Every structure is written in C-alpha cells, then in structure tokens.
Amino acid sequence: MDNFIYSIPTTAYFGKGQITILGAAIKAYGGSKVLLAYGGGSVQKNGIYHVILDQFAKAGLAHVELSGIRPNPRVESVEEGISIYREKGCDFILAVGGGSTLDACKAIAAGVKYNGPVTDLFVNETGLSPISVAAPLATILTMAGTGSEMDMGAVITVGDDHKKEVILHPLVNPKFSILDPEYTYTVPEYHSMAGVADILCHLMEQYFTPDVNAKVQDRMNEGVMKAVLEEAPKILADPRDYDARANIMWASSMALAGFQFLLGKPMFAFPLHGLGHELYSMYDMTHGVTLALLTPAWIRHTMRTAPEHLPIFARFARNVFDIREEDDGKAAEKGVGKLQAFYAAIKMPANLREAGVKEKDLEGIAKKAVERGNLGILTSIGRQEALAIMRDAF
Ligand code: NZQ
Ligand code: ZN
Secondary structure, three states: OOOOOOOOOOEEEEOOOHHHHHHHHHHHOOOOEEEEEEOOOHHHHOOHHHHHHHHHHHHOOEEEEEOOOOOOOEHHHHHHHHHHHHHOOOOEEEEEEOHHHHHHHHHHHHHOOOOOOHHHHOOOOOOOOOOOOOOOEEEEEOOOOOOHHHOOEEEEEEOOOOEEEEEEOHHHOOOEEEEOHHHHOOOOHHHHHHHHHHHHHHHHHHHOOOOOOOHHHHHHHHHHHHHHHHHHHHHHHOOOOHHHHHHHHHHHHHHHHHHHHHOOOOOOOOHHHHHHHHHHHHHOOOHHHHHHHHHHHHHHHHHHHOHHHHHHHHHHHHHHHOOOOOOHHHHHHHHHHHHHHHHHHOOOOOOOOOOOOOHHHHHHHHHHHOOOOOEOOOOOEOHHHHHHHHHHHO
16 A cells, blocks of 8 residues: 545534534635625525525625526636626635536635636646645535545536546635535436435445455545445435435545545555546437446446456455356456446446447547546556447447
C-alpha cells in the first residue's frame, strides 16, 4: 500500500429532520445572503423549497435564487450563477438537488472567486483544477447517486458536442451536506435506480484497480457494495422505505468520500466513467444508466486481455456475490452474470441497442472517448479496445 493523506472537509448532517441546523450552520461560515440554487422544480413540488425558506426566515438570512439547472449541467448555468452571486452581493451558496445542481454550484463557488472564464478551472495536467480560493458552499441532497455531496468533484457539460469536463479540487468540497433520506422519497424510480447504478460503479471503479493489498479499503468497499445490492430492490418495492433510502443515501456519500477506497493505490482512473460520458454526449443518456450498460462488457474485456487480474474479479464474485467456485475464471464469469442480473432487477436496459444506441455511432463514440489519451487502469483502452467494449455492450 502506498502512503496517503486522508481528509474529508465536509460535515454530514445525516437523517430525518436535520434541516433545522441549516440557518446556524450557514451563519457559522459567515453567510448572510445566500445564493439558493436548484433544478427543474422537484424541490417545489415536494415541499423542500418551502421548508428551506422557513429556515432562512427563522435565521434572518437573505437569499436570491438560481433555478432551472438541468441534468448534466451546462457551463451556461454556471456562468449565470456566477453573475447572480456577484451582482446581488451573495456570500454563501446552497445547492439543493441531485448531482447536477451540486456540481453546477461547485463550479460557481470556484468561479465567483476567479477573475477569468470558469472553463479555465477544469482539471489540467496536474490532475487537479487550478483553484486557490472558493466561496463557501453547502448542499441539501435530494437524490442519492453521484457522491458529489461529500467529494471534491464536479462534472460540467460544455460546447455543442456536449463534452463533459471535470473540476476537481478539495476547495470545492461542500462545507456541510444535509442528508435527509426522506427527501429522496419522491425521486422517480428510473432516477433512483440510475443513482444506484452510479454508486455501484463508483465502488467498482475503485475496486477494480491493481491489487496492492489495500485490504481495509477493499473489504470496506465490498461491504458497501453488498449493502447497495441488498437495499436497492427494497426501494423498488417501497419508495418510502426509510432505511433502504437511508442506506442508499449513505452509500452514495461513502462511495466517493475522500476517494477512500482508492487510498494507498497507485492510480486514479475511472475508465467506465470516461466511456459512459461519451454515451451521454451523443445520446443525452442518464449518467448511471450509461455505466450499467458498459460495466459487464468492460469486465469481460479486461478478464480476456489482462488475465493476470482475474483474481480481482474472482474475489469480487466471491466476496460480493457469495459465489462458491474455486476456479478464478469461472468464479469471475459467474460474478459478471450476477451483476447483469442485478442490473436487470433494477430495470436498467439490457444493452446499448435496447437503450437506443445506433450501431453506426459506436466507432465515433469510441474515438471521442479516447481523444485525450487512453483510458484504463488494469488495461490500457485505446480506440480499438473502446470499440470492442462498445460492440460487446451493444
Ligand atoms: O431538476 P429537478 O426538478 O430537481 O429533477 C431532478 C432531475 O430531473 C430529479 N430529482 C432529484 N431529486 C429529486 C428529483 N425528482 C423528484 N424528487 C427528488 N427528491 O432527478 C433528475 C436527475 O437529477 P440529477 O441531479 O441530474 O441526477 P444525478 O444526481 O444523477 O446527477 C447527475 C450528474 O452528476 C454528475 C453526472 O455526470 C451528471 O452530470 N456526476 C458527478 C459526480 C461528482 N460530482 O463527483 C460523479 C458522478 O460520477 C457523475 O459524473
Ligand atoms: Zn458516476
């Protein structure tokens, strides 16, 4: 295991009713005029919006609003938020919603303190964003999945070709996040399960990494994966199952909190996310769904082209899916089969064709996915390999 530094500069207020800390917590960070940001209106329909305004009134906090942040948030929303924050003299940002709203607000938090285009703040060759200061930001999560509520990342869409760019810096970690599982009761089934697929993929992207005997990280990761597999179907059966919603929400947060399951490992690369983002760019597909579609094909590709890593996939099958099989190859294959059965159970499309992807587009998607360099962590994925994975997933 390599050396590492571990720090999560985000306080989690977890559980029902935690909203009552909102005013005092904002004031503790010097907030007096809040930029309140949200998406397309779910927060108004389910009443969370009014609960927040009540808390602002009780605490004597002024606020202005940025609404209409769309899924896979665009840089134009970020620019709008930066203008409002500056023009109205805000001193705190509160993001209420799913990963899209949270990510837009992270970019706003960095952008309002930077004298130049926010696009300058995307990750550069150092692996981090060139951010030296950010406005204080907090989140109220209404949909579990991305982990944005406890991590230092933000994904922003730019340009006519809908390219996804990343902001990555500890300074955009929220100061605090309010995680009330009841707020996720109204998330539609499709988005709830896409969130589950996203969580599982974050865990797998950190698990399917070169084995450096990071036992604590890997065993904890397996435990979270098992919890996700057990709890997700309970949400399908009853969207208001508090404990199931709570476990899935905490799994979302834990999956990427301080990238804890990657600590001590030599590399940082999320190849499935790299491939999945291109499916979104071409087809406007939901993030978690793209990952469910590609993961089995990617695992099988890696097992075939890098058999030295078979023991990792066999360990996954045995420890996460309780497969009893001595032969690593057979165990690993049974594990992928179980994973596919899980995706079917949570109603993910079975393959790219069923999801509406056209075969003629596969080559273009593969090319764009690797235009900034090969993807991959256990194997290197160039254009040919990306195409092979896409074809297999088709
Ligand atoms: O916009 P509203 O009206 O709020 O509706 C949203 C949206 O339509 C709805 N929703 C959210 N909470 C709800 C609700 N509907 C009813 N009741 C509620 N309580 O759900 C829909 C999807 O929301 P969105 O925020 O887009 O979903 P998600 O949380 O999956 O975020 C996806 C974005 O996060 C990025 C993705 O690339 C994508 O842009 N990611 C961010 C990461 C990070 N910051 O670390 C990592 C991830 O891998 C991911 O890339
Ligand atoms: Zn993701």
